[in-house]
Amino acid sequence: MSAGDASVAGLQGVFGGTFNPVHFGHLRSALELVESLQMEHLRLMPSARPPHREAPDCSAEHRAAMLQLAVAGEPRLSCDPRELQRSGKSYTIDSLLELRHELGEEAGLCMVLGCDALLDIAEWHRWQALLDCAHIIVLARPGWVLPQSGKVAQWLAAHRLEDSAALRRRPAGGILITELRPLAISSTEIRELLQRRRSARYLLPEPVLDYIQRNSLYQ
Ligand code: ATP
Secondary structure, X not given: OOOOOOOOOOEEEEEEEOOOOOOHHHHHHHHHHHHHHOOOEEEEEEOOOOOOOOOOOOOHHHHHHXXXXXXXXXXXXXXXXXXXXXXXXXXXXXXXXXXXXXXXXXXXXXXXXXXXXXHOHHHOOOHHHHHHHOEEEEEOOXXXXXXXXXXXXXXXXXXXXXXXXXXXXXXXXXXXXXXXXXXXXXXXXXXXXXHOOOOOOOOOOHHHHHHHHHOOOOO
């Protein structure tokens, strides 16, 4: 970095979702992101009451317990239960404001989402304020394309970063599109397999599958 470039104190990430249940698509993307961006830490944050979709049948406590099992043993990843501990709808902006407060103004903070989630972002509460608190990292996902027109496409064009080095020049405000290993796995497919009494083995960690079976989830 040349003299005069500002540099953030360290990169922290937060990856929100319903994680109903968590699977290797989430986990492998999380780990590859941590390594490729040299993030200090990435929090996987289950949504308690998602505002934009039907509340999952599986409780937030079960989803968080599965996430905890999935990241056990990987110190760079953790389960962040803050949305379970807050009452009311789970607005991402509230979580980002809390994290910004905890980490301080100088820390680089990245919010991670898949490109399917990006397509709906204009429906999120105070979506334009998200970039005031964090950078946004968009994961390319098999079968999904970036928005090509409309307000999200314009917003993307206005804030898109050329490369990951730009994430370290300021604590928030840019959007980076990344292509990691594509894994065409979804929680929907896993729930459907389990409902049809088919095996979901090798799509998600074995301890998570054991938890699902012990607690008779998704039947
Ligand atoms: P569902 O099928 O129930 O919609 P999902 O598999 O998309 O679930 P979510 O918990 O909704 O999982 O996803 C949380 C975040 O992870 C979202 O931003 C989503 O785009 C991203 N994501 C999910 N699966 C993958 C995958 N296979 N590769 C990359 N990103 C993913």
